[in-house]
Amino acid sequence: MEKNLYHNRLLQWLVYVVFFAALAVIPLVMDDAFLLNQLATYGVYGMLALSISLCWGFGGILNLGQGIAFGLGAYGMAMTMQMQTQDPEYSPIPPFMLNNGLDALPAIWEPFWNTGFGIALALIVPTVFYLIFGGLMFQARVAGPFFAIMTLAILSALATLFVDLQPYTNGVNGISPPAALDIGGFVIDPYMSTSYWVVFALLVLSTVAAKLLTQSRFGLIVQALHNDSERVRFLGYNVAIYETLVYAASGLIAAIAGCCFAFLTQYVSPAQFDVGFSISMVIWAAIGGRNSLLWAIIGAFLVQGAQSYVGDEFLNSWILILGFSFILIVRFLPGGLGGLAETLLGMVSRKRETQESLTVGAGEPETRGA
Amino acid sequence: MDFTLASFVNALILGLSIGSIFLVAALGLTIIYGTAGVINMAHGEFIMLGAYASYTLQNYLGVPFFLCIPLSFVVVALIGLVIERLLIRYLYDRPLDTLLATWGVSLVLMQGVRLIFGSDPKYIQMPSFLSTNIAAGPISVSIFRVFIFLVGIGLVAAVWWLFYKTEFGIKLRAVTQNKEMAASFGINSGQVYALTFALGAGLAGIAGSLFGVLNIVLPTMGMGYVVEAFLIVVTGGGALLGSILASGVTGEAQSIFAYIFNDTFAQFLVFVLIVIFLRFRPQGLIATGGARR
Amino acid sequence: MVGVLEIKDLHKSFDATKVINGFSLAVTEMTLQCLVGPNGAGKTTTIDLISGRQKPTSGEITFREENITGLSEHEIARRGIGRKFQVPAVFRELTVRQNLEVAYNRETSAVRNMFSFKPDGCAKRLEEIAADVGLTERLGIKAGTLSHGETQWLEIGMVLMQDPAMLLLDEPVAGMTEHEMDKTVEILNRLKKTNTIIVVEHDMGFVRRIADVVTVMHMGSLLAQGSIADIEKDERVREVYLGTEDDEESVH
Ligand SMILES: Nc1ncnc2c1ncn2[C@@H]1O[C@H](COP(=O)(O)OP(=O)(O)OP(=O)(O)O)[C@@H](O)[C@H]1O
């Protein structure tokens, strides 16, 4: 019987602990505020890669429009932060609206007076959007490449809509709230280690939640329908609901990432809906390894880290290299770096097994989506 | 806004023109998808390459515009052929991976062009008589849009002839229907796929040389077309006739919504309507025999 | 007596070809009914229609006095109809154990399954069924690496995990060895005491050993129905069927 250490559940959790412990050490040994802010942004990218891995690698639903949830989340958070700096008495309307000729606060902005309400909306709106859109598509059994293209279409439609609604969204210029996010007195200053800790905590939280989801019965059924969705129907499961929920769960994570992005950069614009950015998310997950939540996060760190290392000067050549590596990965290494690790560990485990004729591991069945 | 009859007729004519642009953009994609089932995300970049090919031919070699169009076909078809031989042919049985790989290709093409030509806009000149308008009373259309419309009809006719009146067309349809069966009759499906891919790329090249006149030429210009072209193919159902109908309908819808609201909102509305349409008719307007999804 | 499953005047066409042509059938509770007929008679299509994979052009299917025509696959499955495919369909990337766990469908709600990690009673039943279908040793390996016969067993095991009131088995013994077939006969004869079963099968030798009732289909309609002895005497059946039986034997 084949036993690969890579598939050992206990070991997987152990690796997660080590990985996050390493991330937790960083702010203790480094006090460059600017760098810490940048690292926190990587955490946001990590969350996005995680969400792609959950949806695509685990659920088999290729999602090229993850910017939808990311952008909606970021806008929701930026609107909340903007309203924190307004005063109901003296300056009830954000300046850009005045410049755009509005003389009253639009109704859709009203709920954002309340910070809790605003943040809740920033998470609920994208998730509900995913539930509705995903529900429509999956019930019609639109799947595979077609679904991917529809997500892309919706993404670009949203981007044009947000540019178009200039008075409400400030168009291409976007919204730049003048002050840091303040949650009941707890200020998340983007250039203090607090912001790093908040992003870190949310990354850990979403990773653990996603991991638990993959290990639940829900996760098992999703694995099955990734394999053969037709067959799952005949076992009595409503496939469309499962698909919609995986998609929406990944959307929720992306929305959280969007919120973090907004308070880290104090800025949001239609660039968050950029098709190119959503492509990047898929590339991170593909290079790191789409079948593994953790490796997808590592993929985001590696690619974005390398990108800022080569700097803006060589950005063009860098993107060219990235494009080529993406093609090569798809063609020759569909599992990405994680897949490579899986193969190597498999070889090591087998060797050890034959040498010592011992069974390794705690006897848990192997799982995909490590 | 004043809802006069003339302005509404103008909107309808514009819709026809938008539809023909959609069709020209989607034609190559329809053929590649309809035959080989390949989702070619680099299609937009093939259009972009067509525009740059025309620009280069015109600016550096002084080739007249009308000659640039067929030459762009040849250039982009050759590039398409190379890409098919090097990459796509290994991925025919992995549709999602084809999509991703061609996406990588699109990234590389876009970036490659940016490195060679820079990010600043380029312009393709057209003969002056194309840049005027024909007017009949209050109704007026630009001649170049009429020209695109005619080219669209010409291309559809050519593709139809190729599919239904030539030996290659017979082989192509045989391969589309049943690859194994076609192989047993000695048809080399690999070759057919390669030629089809090149043909589809070439058609994108023609689209590019036209769109390069209509808009400015930029490395990123393909991005917008690929999504629209795909929606046409998906809405149409993957067949030639489906794409023609779908471009007509969406073109008109877009123009009429733009007439009532504005351009961007019209686009948003059309996309949303397509999503709702697909909910009730996922196989598209004209279902092709062997459903691929 | 009224049947658990009743099919009335079923029709199904694909484009212009009529595949099922006014087929009617009543299946009595706790019987094993064999559906036989030459290639292309429409047996698999009938199973598809009952299980919701295809929607009939016209006609009505009732199960336990409820009209299930036009319901979707999962709704039909939840009413207690389990099926096995002609070409064995298992989750190749999952382990044998996971395949059986997925088939254990007491809880189908997606939301509740998010918070469930080990369903009650699954493990015990899983061990029993794995032993029944002889896959105890294979629980840890990927289903994609099973032999053809084992894959058939696994799919039968999956249907058993569902514990359906009615089992639709499309050619369950195709590709099985003599010994494996004996085992299947034994399991089916035990099951039919508590479940209603329809088995599609070509192999008359196998049919003889399990069938309570045999239904012969030809060109989408019912040709004959009765005990195995009746059927073997029937002139029309001989005409359409026996001519092809020899070919069938050579396939196995
Ligand atoms: N999806 C489909 N589209 C068109 N024709 C179909 C389809 N499914 C089945 N058919 C046709 O319907 C007829 C009956 O097929 P079916 O699979 O039900 O036969 P069967 O009795 O199960 O045969 P076998 O013994 O070979 O399994 C065949 O002629 C087949 O070609």
Ligand SMILES: [Mg+2]
């Ligand atoms: Mg059959």
